[in-house]
Amino acid sequence: MPCTTILIGKGASYDGSTIVARNEDSPNGMFQPKRLCVVAPEEQPRVYTATTSKLTIELPDNPMRYTAVPDAVSGHGPWAEAGVNALNVAMSATETITSNPRVLGADPLVEYRPARGVEGEPGYVPEQPGGIGEEDMVTLVLPYITSARDGVRRLGALLERYGTYEMNGIAFSDVDEIWWLETIGGHHWIAKRVPDNAYVTMPNQLGIDQFDLADAEGAQVDHMASTDLSAWMREHHLDLSLSCDGAAPGVFNPREAFGSHSDSDHVYNTPRAWYMQRCLNPHDEWDGPAARYTPESDDIPWARVPERKLTIEDVKDVLSSHYQGTPFDPYGTLGTQQSRSRYRTIGINRNGQLAVLQLRPYAPEAWRAVQWVAFGSNPFNALVPFYTSVDALPEYLGNTTSRVTSESFYWANRLIAALADARFHENSAAIEGYRQEMAALGHAMLHRTDAAAAKIAVDEVPALLERANDDLASELKRATEELLGKVLYTTSCAMRNAFSMSDNER
Template sequence: MSCTTILVGKNVSYDGSTIIARNEDSADGEFTAKRFVVVHPDEQPRQYTSVISHLSIDLDEEYSGQQPMRYTAMPDAVQKQGIWAEAGVNAENVAMSATETITSNERVLGADPLVEYAPAVGHQGEQGYHAEVPGGIGEEDMVTLVLPYIHSAKDGVRRLGALLERYGTYEMNGVAFSDVDEIWWLETVGGHHWIAKRVPDEAYVTMPNQLGIDEFDIEDAFGEQESHLCSDDLREFIESNHLDLAVEHESLFNPRDAFGSHSDSDHVYNTPRAWFMQRYLNPYDEVWDGPDAVHTPMSDDIPWGRQPERKITIEDIRYLLASHYQGTVYDPYGTQGDDRTRGMFRPIGINRNSQLAVLQIRPDQPESCRSLQWIAYGSNAFNTLVPFFSNVDGTPEYLESTGARVTTENFYWANRIIAGLCDHAYAGTANAVESYRQKTGAQGHRIVAATDEQVARLGASDTSTANGEVRGILEAANQAIAEELKKETDALLNGVLFTVSMGMRNGFRMSDN
């Protein structure tokens, strides 16, 4: 699956939070309806079998009898290919987002092939019969297999890394973990190998479907492991397969050169997204446009992470993960450029965005209300991003009840309808969409602040996520946010439908009245 990720270290977020955010995008020609749910320990599978790879894992055995925790998730509404839990926060305020599909090269995949499912050949008992061979784990599986069992971001890296080494993977993926102190980013390397790096507190990271880490301290990974982790035999894997492409070895190892791709298609599909995000967050640090540009949309050396020029807000993240190259000649809805440039590059806010999860772990709040899961459904160019507390026993029906049937009674399908209408009348509906975003976003911030105050007034000594009274308060807040959201979404749909209907080609100015 194609996706876009932004990771924000705690020293450069607006309130000291760690923030991990990712668009989940469906494959070309597909649209995937999503739900927001809470998975309780008794609902967590103990004998897990992947739909895509037919791999079965005994989770009680894998985790030595450790009991799973409650966690939020964003599964597919129609699970024809499995759960695809995608993103959530567990009861200990550890967040996980999985996965960002990334790229590799022939040298890596030849040295450590992906572990793909092989179906049975023939019939059992007949000559030439071959039993099926299960594949490894993938995006379908990772959140379900890892998030309920981890106690920190670094623990998440180690847990997932162990699964990758044991079972392998059938795809190249990037995975984000966060807690109140740290963010870690893991990238798979071939079928069984992986690397992970701690996001510096003073930096943000942009990931546009490419293997991204561009500096890796192997000595730290095999030593103190303060900011780097990797599979146990990574050093030998690199050396025996001649993967290190550095001419001089005075600098840190570059995984992007060794493990990543360098294709022409990257310059259409991937690098332009990193260029636009960093151009927005660091507009004055370098020249981004014209013949003197330091980095262009087709540059292969756009940094994995950098320090922003100002602190990053939730609204910045929403803007970037909804963006389509506004203010440039590449904007498909813009007036600059021409037919050749508009639509030249793959937008971030694309028609097949399924859901956006922004996972915010706030250090200035007690454990019981520390984590927020900001949610958007459908095409981000035409939707809104709203917050929900994660320490709850259930989610509002408006976000949970998504099914295959198209209906305005749930948030996913209402947004899909709005986007389909607005796309054909962008200029006439853009102001209405922006007003909707601002109003719903402000309502979300207001209700979150009021709820934080209500929790603080309890004065309870038990500030852990096990506090049932607090969970009831948070559920009520989530319901209030959902009710306001439905009211404003219905109003936007009404206004957009009127605007688009007035522009229909079969209209006629003479009235019958």
Template sequence: GSLLEKYGTYEMNGIAFSDHDEIWWLETIGGHHWIARRVPDDAYVVMPNQLGIDTFDLKDAFTTQENHLCSDDLKEFIVKNHLCLNLDDSFNARYAFGSHDDSDHVYNTPRDWFIRRYLNPHTYKWDGENADFTPFSDDIPWTMVPERKITVEDVKYALSTHFQNTPYDPYITRGDLSNKGALRPVGINRNDFLSVLQVRQGQEPIEWFTFGSNVFNTLVPLYIHIDTVPEYYSNTTAEVSTDNFYWANRLIGAMADACDKQSAIHIERYQRVVQSHSHHIIHTYDELIEKETDETRKTELRHEANQKAADMLKKETSKTLHLVLDELSFTMKNKFARSDA
């Protein structure tokens, strides 16, 4: 916040700060102004490419600062520019600083709607004529309490979604196709990197990551208190090569997209196998690291765990690449058999 007040910023943006005890979400309003709100311990936040903090307690921000923080002159900035658009004494930061463009209803709010629909399927009515929220709603709450605990796999699924089982799915082949691909999915083709930071109480933090289009890739865990990362992750060059995770995933995504029906089962198995093996590696090395007292040996164990994950991932990724290439080969337009004559 002090950096923003001193140097400013030319655009609006958001960033999360987290540790074992708290998560705060900070939004840059632009210029030298900013706001931040503490995420409730039992809640989650979905943030597409727009500002999302809704209700904001200015009194708390300028007194105890338990759940709200902001730039020192925010009150004067709001008053001077007539930015409080509430009809009562409350202040909705989304009204004041957020965007409500027509393009948001194609690019941003649909992604928010679909992820909430996945994590809170019974809390609200998400579909139909009398839906509480639709892909075009500007008033979806900033935080929600999920209907169950959220796993790393849930986060991966949410960030890989493409409006499955809705009329907006770009892969839909049956029924009314008039809205097919009309809205921007979460798992878009130009995804190149996804990171999920798992801050764990009393255990080593884990960064799960992956490359390529999220619909077709899989997360792999990485112990982060290390000096180097396995070569399979780090040896990416501008030249396409199946010897690194980045290009292998890019190839799988491009080919699986072209024959999505035939490849779907291979992608599902790829993701499940890597996830299950990854958890086994984490459970094994968590125990070893926890028992070890020597810091040098702890670092060695982290490197060992990361390399085991990389070796497993390379094997499963190569296998999936082979299977998807095989499926795509059978869809080539120049295929021919004697019986076709």
């Protein structure tokens, strides 16, 4: 599934939080409705069967409560996508990534194969389940992990045992660390700790560009990997380092060994990394003949130190971007008609939900975790925070069904985007005002509720957090409906069947 991820280490964030953020985008031509919910331990399955791969896995008996952003229409699996569990461990899954034929030939993906023939007759071949994938990973992992490292280990063990039918990147975080795991073929994987003082950009492409196998096979300070990775790489000649002489590899470039550099990457993937880093390190040379990196560069760094500490608003801006200020902006006036449609934007019509998982070190564990949420196409929506240490989340964000209605936050945002896109510049001021208002209300709610929580007994905190979430959702519903009315009016006035002469009588 096409998505865009940014990870921000605690030393690079404005308040010392670890921040994991990802757009979930539907495939071309699809718009999958989303909802925000809490999954209680009694709702978690003890035997899980994947819809896509038909794989059945027995799960532990001690799941934790966790938040999730599942598909709102049932029938094709949970696709829980992003959440925080009761121990304030967060997970985002997944960023679909790329590979190459060498890797897929050495460790093929584990794909579902339906039965062939008729059972009991000659030539019958029974159904063969596939591995695990994006549909399954949050459900299989998040309710059971106690730290970001523990998440890497649990998912890694599942991948080695059951395999996967797709290449994916998965983020885990706790208040101290962020880890990024990338699947390599059907059963192999690598994981790297995000440097505390850096941010990471991931645009649907295998991203890790430096990896220390000795650390992964030893102390695992900053690297982990599947148990036989070195031997498998040697057997299949996967290390492309010029210094590799047949001995066990040391530091090497997984992007070169396991990833891709195709023409489609240069249209679909690398421009997104280029633009995000252009925004967060603006004084580097990004344009003109002296540019170190271009939208089609294959060596844009996986992680880098920003020029200043990064905020929630920076995350929203880069994950909503459509290459503003460049010749590649589809709403812009620079460049040509051809350049303005050359690259796939980050804020795209197929954005379904944006989850920003913030774990705040200065807040006690009882109200430490915040999940910021936006639905629909990001250039036209607002990002708002909700406490996750609760038993229920506001109905306005959880009542999504297949029915299109402005009473649903998801569908209201979809309606706003479709209307505003037609008259982008005329509607932009109203949308920016809405975004600013809701961000300010969200920060104010957190400040106010944090202070109130510090004055009451711990067992009273969950109810306080639920009330704060509900109050913010009420403000969100009011502001969203007001914006829908403004956008509807502006776009209606510009309809092609308009006529300037009014009738005198009704």
